[in-house]
Amino acid sequence: MDKIRLAFLGCGKIAQVRHIPEAARRGDVEIAGYYNRSPLKAHQMAKLYGGKVYGSEEELLKDEDIDAVIISSANHLHMKLTIEALSQGKHVLCEKPMAMTLEDSIAMVEASKKTGRILDIAHNQRLNKAHLKAKELIKNGAIGKVLSFRSTFGHGGPETWSSSPGKDVWFFKKDAAGMGAMADLGIHKTDLLQYLTGEKISEVSSMMGTLDKRDEKGELITVDDNAVCLFRLESGAVGTMTVSWTYYGPEDNSTRIFGTEGILYVYEDEDHPLKLVRKDHTAEYFEVDEMQTNDQQTVSGVMDSFLEDVKRGESSILSASEILYSMQVVFACQEAFRTGKTIKVNELKGVVE
Ligand SMILES: NC(=O)c1ccc[n+]([C@@H]2O[C@H](COP(=O)([O-])OP(=O)(O)OC[C@H]3O[C@@H](n4cnc5c(N)ncnc54)[C@H](O)[C@@H]3O)[C@@H](O)[C@H]2O)c1
Missing domain, CATH: 3.30.360.10 (Dihydrodipicolinate Reductase; domain 2)
Known part of the structure; x- marks a missing residue:
């Protein structure tokens, strides 16, 4: 399989100390890029790990070359970004808590089932x-x-x-x-x-x-x-x-x-x-x-588990449909x-x- 092309929506602390370095140490990943509300953090990550800085969430999600996205924005954006990413054909690793309401959490799992794309939640x-x-x-x-x-x-x-x-x-x-x-x-x-x-x-x-x-x-x-x-x-x-x-x-x-x-x-x-x-x-x-x-x-x-799921085409230990009940x-x-x-x-x- 070609390298998995990953992009990061949110370059805050958890992306900086966990998701981006954990992706960068793998040989089967290409870091495509980043979006962050304040571009400085995205530029800092691009300088450290390579990849481009996108001007908006929409621009990143429309990029057909991206296979999977990591959503580590503030909680209120998890549902919206996850559903948009899944509907653009991306696999998604989303940070916890999944969403702000139970209805939104259910909608995320349904979107994953409908699109046939992986949705994992970062329950480390x-x-x-x-x-x-x-x-x-x-x-x-x-x-x-x-x-x-x-x-x-x-x-x-x-x-x-x-x-x-x-x-x-x-x-x-x-x-x-x-x-x-x-x-x-x-x-x-x-x-x-x-x-x-x-x-x-x-x-x-x-x-x-x-x-x-x-x-x-x-x-x-x-x-x-x-x-x-x-x-x-x-x-x-x-x-x-x-x-x-x-x-x-x-x-x-x-x-x-x-x-x-x-x-x-x-x-x-x-x-x-x-x-x-x-x-x-x-x-x-x-x-x-x-x-x-x-x-x-x-x-x-977390990143290893998600990427193995993407390669296999099936969620496992971090499956959103299982974490939904929590x-x-x-x-x-x-x-x-x-x-x-x-x-x-x-x-x-x-x-x-
Ligand atoms: N799995 C874990 O153990 C773990 C640990 C820490 C954080 N998290 C989760 O990761 C996500 C990001 O947390 P973090 O620790 O990186 O936080 P952070 O404050 O360092 O980063 C916040 C991120 O959200 C973005 N953002 C979007 N809208 C915002 C708003 N209105 N105000 C502030 N920032 C906004 C920022 O640009 C930034 O990318 C959260 O959902 C958090 O719950 C998970």
Whole structure:
């Protein structure tokens, strides 16, 4: 097969530290070009990795020589750009969260089915080595039947991470971000818990709040900076997910899964990223990678997985149609908080299988 010609819509931080370098290290890729709202970042990437700078999103998407696009713009553009790219015959790797509404997320998956083009979502947590191993251990019965779990994703917030840092960052604006910590971090762990256990989350309740983050005017931001969710899995297992943009210290990206035969500890201990403790208290440690954090970027595997899907002509581990249900759970959490009720995920309007 000829080289896959890739183009990047959005040259912000995640494209700079992850997608573009991860594409550039592959021999089967040609970097065709970039579009970014402020052209400076696109020019910087072109200088570093080659390829041209397009004048508009439309110009890039109309280029018939491009096989696939990577969408890493702010959240409010994901749906529109994905559907336009698919309808122009491109394969798409889109950043998380897929979209701002469940209806938009469904429309993206439908567009992928209609056009027969790949739509993958950059859920890098699925590909972390400790998560892959934990999934295998759970499947093989290492902790018996899953009874409970807790997962956390917290750091000091996106205003220092963004390539345009500051209190006026788009992550803090409802019109560009949709949701706050819940969509930014919660989508990762909502998806991860289902991925690890092989079960769907069937019921949710949640508490969200804007506790500390203030915008450039000194006003509390319009999206959540903390969320705590209670989840029930299809089997009846119950547990929690906590996400925060106000952990002003070390990042917490840990997960514990409790089963009838023991406990799995994932990314809790720097020296032991994956630990299995059986109910007789014997422990086993697994040699896997360290957690990828905002400050410490390792190869995520997202680009490799997407490009292999493009070559094979079929989505796999990052398939949007599978990740869609995780979006439904996130919106169910939002609804649960809005109404103060426990929500059955499959009763949410716009239900997906
Ligand atoms: N998979 C992950 O772990 C992960 C990590 C970080 C970011 N992301 C996602 O990647 C996407 C980009 O995030 P980032 O970290 O690169 O952010 P960033 O602030 O560094 O870049 C934002 C990008 O969006 C574009 N943009 C379009 N409209 C904008 C607007 N109204 N305001 C500001 N920027 C606008 C910018 O030009 C830029 O390309 C987001 O959807 C984010 O959720 C995913």
